[in-house]
Amino acid sequence: MSERVVPPAARQRRRPTKQGVMLSEGLIVETALRLIEEHGADALSVRRLGRALGADPSSLYRYFRHTDDLMLAIADELIGRTLRTWRPTGDWRADLRDLGLRMHAGALAHPRAAVLSSYRVTGRAYEIQAVETILGVLLGAGFPDAEAVRLYHVFVDQALAYGALDSASLAMPKAARDAEAAVWRSTYARLPADTHPHIAATARHLVADMPHSSYPGALDLLLAAAAARLAEIRARAGPRTATMGTSVNTAP
Amino acid sequence: MSERVVPPAARQRRRPTKQGVMLSEGLIVETALRLIEEHGADALSVRRLGRALGADPSSLYRYFRHTDDLMLAIADELIGRTLRTWRPTGDWRADLRDLGLRMHAGALAHPRAAVLSSYRVTGRAYEIQAVETILGVLLGAGFPDAEAVRLYHVFVDQALAYGALDSASLAMPKAARDAEAAVWRSTYARLPADTHPHIAATARHLVADMPHSSYPGALDLLLAAAAARLAEIRARAGPRTATMGTSVNTAP
C-alpha cells in the first residue's frame, strides 16, 4: 500500500490482471451491480467481487479507498440510471410522483447499495444533476425558495428512507419474509376483542395492508400536503388562477 | 450445539458464568443496550457482548438463536421504553406528533437496533401494545377502519424508516459526518448559476437545511394531509361540527 489512494480520472499505465482482465472503475461498478442482482444483497464483498472480476481483492483498493467508497460509486450510477429513464411532463405533482416511485423501485432492485447510499451525500455528477432537476420542478411549480428546499429535502429523504427500509425487508431470505407476514395472520389477527379491541376491529385490514410497502401511500400523502400548501401560497399571493394540482412550467 | 434453540421463559437450572455472572435474557438485553450507548453502534458484536457480560460468546446462543434474534429483543425493549414515557392527551394530532418524535429519538439513541428493527415484525408484547394504542388514537379521531390502518402503516413506517436513516447517518464517525456537511457548502453552494440555476438560487437554504433531519417536516406534512382527509370525511358523513385538527377521544 505505502501511500496508495486513487488518482482520479487520469489513469494510465494499464496492466491486465493475472487472469487477463483490464480493471477500471466502470468495470468494477458494473460487476458489483451484476453480483448484487444475481446473487443477492449479501453476495457483495471485496473478496467475492475480486473473484468475480478475476483479480486479487486487494487490487480494488487501487480504485476505491474503502468498500463504501465503492458503494457510493454504485449509488451514483443508480441515481444516473433512474434519472435517465424519467421523462418530466410539466405537471409537477405527477412528475414527482413518477420520480419517487422510480427511485423507490431502483432502491428495491439494489438493496445493499440502497441502504448504504440512502444516508450519504455522494457529491458526484448524477447526484448533482438530480438535485438540480428536482429543485427545478418545485420552483417551477411556484414554491418559494425556502419551501422548495424543505420539500425537496422531505421528498428525497422519504424516497431514500423507504427505499432502504423496503430494501432491507426484501433482502431477507424468502422464508423469513413469509414468516413475518404470517405473524400478522396468526398473532395479530387472533387477538381477542376484549383485550385488544382496536386490533380486533381492523384485523382484516391489517392482514391485507401490512405485508405491503406503505411508500406509495406515504408519497401520495406528501404530495397532497404539498399541493394544499401551494394552493394556500397562491391564494395568499394573489387569487388569480383557480387551477390546482397542476402547474405550467414557467421558470424564469 | 446439537439441536440447541431457546427454551422460552420457563428457564431453570441456573449456573453462574466462570466469572460469576448469572446470565438471563434480561441481563443480556440490558448489557447490549449499555454497550451500544457507551461505545457506539459498532461496539455490539457477539464476542464483545460476551466479554462485557463475563461469559463465553457461544453461551449467548443458549438464549438467542441468531444475533438478530437478539436485536429483535432489544427492539421490543425500546418500543416498550418509548411507549412508557408517552402520555396521550386526547388530541390525536398532537399525540401522534409527540409519539412520532419520541420514536424517532428512541431510534437515534440506539442506531444499530433501530436499523435492524425497522423492517422486522417482532410480534412481541410491547409491539402489540403499540399497534393497539396507535390504532386506538386513529379510530378515536374518527378515521374509518381501512383508512386508520393505512394511516397507521404510513405513520409507523415513516417513523421507523427515518429513524433508521438518521441512525445510520449518526453512526458514522464524526469526521465523516462533518465532511458530508462540507459537501453542501463546498460543492453545491459553489455551482455556477448558468449551469445549475436552481441550486444556485437556493444554495443558502440548501446549506442550512440539508445537514439536519427532515423527519419533523415529513411528520408535519403527514399529519396535515391526514387532518385534511379527516375534515373531508366528516364533511361527507354529515356536516355537524366545524372543529378540525383536534378530536375528542370517544372510543367505544
Added chain:
DNA sequence: GTTAACAGGTCAACGGTGTTGTCATAAGGT
C-alpha cells in the same frame, strides 16, 4: 534503443466477525 520511475497487480498476514460441534459440570427432580 535504453533506462528509470512508478502505477498497479499480487501475496501473505492481521485482527476481527458469526456460528457450531463437542465436552464437562452443576443443578433439580426423583
Added chain:
DNA sequence: ACCTTATGACAACACCGTTGACCTGTTAAC
C-alpha cells in the same frame, strides 16, 4: 444418591475488510 439435562466453556471453521511489502509491465524521457 443417582440420573438427566440445561447450560456454560472451548476450539475450530469459514468468512470478512484492510494493509504492507513485493514484483513487474508500461510509459515517458533521454
